[in-house]
Amino acid sequence: MSDDYLWDRSGESDPEIERLESVLGGLRHQPRPLELPVARPRPKLFHGLAAAAAVMMIVAGGLWLASRPSIDDAENPPRLVIARPVPYLLSELKEPKPSIAPVIKGTESGARATLAGSTQAGVLRRPRRTNEERESANILRVARRGAPSQSDQELMREGEKARDQLMLGLRFASSQLNRVQREIQINKESGPAS
Amino acid sequence: MKSIVPGSIRLIFFASVLSVCANASVFAQSSARLDLGNLDRLEAIAEQTVDVTVDQKVLQLAKIFIDKSKKPDDRKVRELIGDIEGIYVRHFVFEKAGQYSMADVESVRAQLNNPSWSKMINVRSKRNGQNIDVYTMITGTKVGGLAVIAVEDRRLTVVNIVGPIDLEKLSQLEGSFGIPGLDIERTEDKSQKE
Numbered sequence: 001m002s003d004d005y006l007w008d009r010s011g012e013s014d015p016e017i018e019r020l021e022s023v024l025g026g027l028r029h030q031p032r033p034l035e036l037p038v039a040r041p042r043p044k045l046f047h048g049l050a051a052a053a054a055v056m057m058i059v060a061g062g063l064w065l066a067s068r069p070s071i072d073d074a075e076n077p078p079r080l081v082i083a084r085p086v087p088y089l090l091s092e093l094k095e096p097k098p099s100i101a102p103v104i105k106g107t108e109s110g111a112r113a114t115l116a117g118s119t120q121a122g123v124l125r126r127p128r129r130t131n132e133e134r135e136s137a138n139i140l141r142v143a144r145r146g147a148p149s150q151s152d153q154e155l156m157r158e159g160e161k162a163r164d165q166l167m168l169g170l171r172f173a174s175s176q177l178n179r180v181q182r183e184i185q186i187n188k189e190s191g192p193a194s
Numbered sequence: 195m196k197s198i199v200p201g202s203i204r205l206i207f208f209a210s211v212l213s214v215c216a217n218a219s220v221f222a223q224s225s226a227r228l229d230l231g232n233l234d235r236l237e238a239i240a241e242q243t244v245d246v247t248v249d250q251k252v253l254q255l256a257k258i259f260i261d262k263s264k265k266p267d268d269r270k271v272r273e274l275i276g277d278i279e280g281i282y283v284r285h286f287v288f289e290k291a292g293q294y295s296m297a298d299v300e301s302v303r304a305q306l307n308n309p310s311w312s313k314m315i316n317v318r319s320k321r322n323g324q325n326i327d328v329y330t331m332i333t334g335t336k337v338g339g340l341a342v343i344a345v346e347d348r349r350l351t352v353v354n355i356v357g358p359i360d361l362e363k364l365s366q367l368e369g370s371f372g373i374p375g376l377d378i379e380r381t382e383d384k385s386q387k388e
Binding site: 187 | 208244246247248252253255256258259260271274275281282283285315317319324326328340342344351353355361364365366367
């Protein structure tokens, strides 16, 4: 008996070998394609939620920055402080007061919102206004209506003080810029050596 | 090579970066406001003090009165302060030279040592020992903030304007629009003669 059958299944076969083949045949290699787990598509809802969360983060961050109290609100309430009279500064102010005189009480909410709301008085139900917002609205009403009452006159005076403060600030800024211009002019005239 | 980072996480990451950038730009816009609180201690030392704090609330009140006015000059002032968010001035006059230290000034100057601020002009005058620095904050193509520090032997002035301002119009403001000049130099010359 040759061993060809064991080598390439040619030639004479041995019955014992054939029996073993039939017994073990079920365990032989079965060639078949590789089956990989199919990737499930990610639900679009998840992408939408992620995008919405990102947008909310942007908006919330912006709102937080916009709404946080500024240096002015927290530490420096609006005021005009003149420790001692400065004649050359106060000559044009209508009511110079040589003392600490808070012009406008500190407010928690901005005057801009106050004025915007006051132009639509009575149209819509708005959140309850603060005292300062009511004062600002009254000033605007008095400014439009004319013939102010005594309390209105006080409010008008506060508004005038606000304007005086603004003018004083502008005067300082303007005068400093003009001083710079004058110094530059003097330097030019005196020559580069100076 | 397939990325191991899921697409949704990348989306959130980029949204967070975008959020930080957007919020940083908002913060940068509001950073033209200088903290002048360190100068408050000079009020006790100075012979004369002027403290002008015009924030948005005071500005709104002042705008009401300026809006009410029909004078053409007031209209020009209204145009000038159109988008200004605040004007802050600290002006001190001391009895003797050297009553304040440069550390007081440096507390303000350090805030201007910032990429968003640029020194526009520096004027030094040996004649009266003054040193004036003009800083501007440029946002886009416009001046978004102004700071002036004028240091003299017996005087210290700090002006801070927050918001867009036309410097040319501002410098023309003194002596016009019913806003007289401050005559700071003239007053100082008189005191020097005395």
